[in-house]
Amino acid sequence: MMPDAPFHADLAEGPAGARAYWQTTEDNLRVRVAHYPGPDAAQGTVLLFPGRTEYVEKYGRVAGEFADLGYHTLTIDWRGQGLADRMHRDPRAGHVNLFQDYQFDVTAMLAAADELGLPRPFYLLGHSMGGCIGLRALIEGLPVDAAAFTGPMWGIRMAAALRPAAWALGWGSIRMGIGHVYAPSTGPASYVATVAFEKNLLTRDRDGWEYMQRQVNDIPELQLGGPSMRWLHEALNECLTLARLPAPKMPAIAFVGSDERIVDVPRIAARMASWPGGQIETIEGGRHEVLMEDALTRGRILTRIADVFASAEAQPETARSTA
Numbered sequence: 477m478m479p480d481a482p483f484h485a486d487l488a489e490g491p492a493g494a495r496a497y498w499q500t501t502e503d504n505l506r507v508r509v510a511h512y513p514g515p516d517a518a519q520g521t522v523l524l525f526p527g528r529t530e531y532v533e534k535y536g537r538v539a540g541e542f543a544d545l546g547y548h549t550l551t552i553d554w555r556g557q558g559l560a561d562r563m564h565r566d567p568r569a570g571h572v573n574l575f576q577d578y579q580f581d582v583t584a585m586l587a588a589a590d591e592l593g594l595p596r597p598f599y600l601l602g603h604s605m606g607g608c609i610g611l612r613a614l615i616e617g618l619p620v621d622a623a624a625f626t627g628p629m630w631g632i633r634m635a636a637a638l639r640p641a642a643w644a645l646g647w648g649s650i651r652m653g654i655g656h657v658y659a660p661s662t663g664p665a666s667y668v669a670t671v672a673f674e675k676n677l678l679t680r681d682r683d684g685w686e687y688m689q690r691q692v693n694d695i696p697e698l699q700l701g702g703p704s705m706r707w708l709h710e711a712l713n714e715c716l717t718l719a720r721l722p723a724p725k726m727p728a729i730a731f732v733g734s735d736e737r738i739v740d741v742p743r744i745a746a747r748m749a750s751w752p753g754g755q756i757e758t759i760e761g762g763r764h765e766v767l768m769e770d771a772l773t774r775g776r777i778l779t780r781i782a783d784v785f786a787s788a789e790a791q792p793e794t795a796r797s798t799a
Contacts, residue, residue: 478499478588482508483495483532485536487690487691487694488537491536492513496509496532497588499585501555505560505580507552507585509553510532511549511550511592512539512548513543514543514547514548515543517546518595520548520595520596520597523586523599523600524551525603526553527606529666530604530606534691538767538774541778547785554578554605556572557700559697569702571706572706579609597621597789599620600620600622601623602626604629604764606628607626608714611747615718621726621785622726622787624729624785625731626777627733628744630719630743630744631740631742631744632712632740656704658703659702659708661702663702665702666692673686677737678764680769684768684770685768719743719746723750723752727787728748729784730747730754731757731759731777732756733758733761734758734761735762744756755784
């Protein structure tokens with residue numbers, strides 16, 4: 477039986493009865509998973525992979541709309557963020573040893589889904605870094621019937637002239653034993669807690685911004701600062717590696733905002749163009765976190781995702797297997 481973990485239902489604003497649990501990974505780290513219940517006669521369970529800096533309460537509203545559409549939702553605090561074990565003595569540093577280590581967390585999440593007896597089929601929704609972790613998991617056989625992504629981190633947006641320097645700094649910092657230091661221009665401050673709404677790159681919706689701010693201000697332990705040099709190096713390497721691998725054979729859709737300034741949109745377009753039956757939609761005026769835009773926009777995106785999930789039911793089993 478999984479032990480209960482803290483969960484802030486009032487801040488999540490999700491469906492009634494949501495609970496969080498501790499899970500221990502194969503490499504002996506503690507991560508937090510949260511189950512947002514759906515209807516009794518559910519159409520399946522969404523495995524929601526959050527982005528960097530995120531945590532389970534952030535997707536309460538999304539889980540509520542998935543419940544209305546007929547799905548349970550299971551989400552996670554990745555290692556190094558939320559209330560999961562942090563990876564460095566500086567708890568604000570967004571750090572990981574190897575990007576592949578996130579797959580230990582995926583395995584723990586699947587074990588939690590089984591222990592809770594969550595209804596199948598499973599579906600994937602990955603946001604930003606969660607889209608990167610999710611694509612790797614799909615390639616390695618994640619048992620889902622369809623996938624959706626919002627602002628997936630399949631490349632990090634930066635000026636072309638800076639990319640060689642980013643690679644060199646990341647590589648050098650690891651070999652010098654300083655891979656834990658913050659990447660240039662970042663530090664321990666939480667972006668959501670400190671940036672004014674008018675200057676943020678995440679959402680144009682003030683209510684969505686204030687929703688996120690309430691969470692990290694009321695529970696400061698949820699705050700995370702900038703990425704470490706090692707995280708940056710690992711992320712760049714994983715994005716490059718994944719770009720060279722074929723897309724899984726299953727229904728999939730990706731959404732990007734027309735005002736996306738954090739991840740590499742051409743990489744997303746190239747991936748979806750090569751994905752058998754893959755679709756990509758642009759959210760006009762949307763920023764990086766299209767599910768934190770206004771309720772109308774969020775509802776339209778989730779309805780489209782549910783349509784793609786439902787389309788998987790009509791496909792033969794062989795068409796849903798990974799490449």
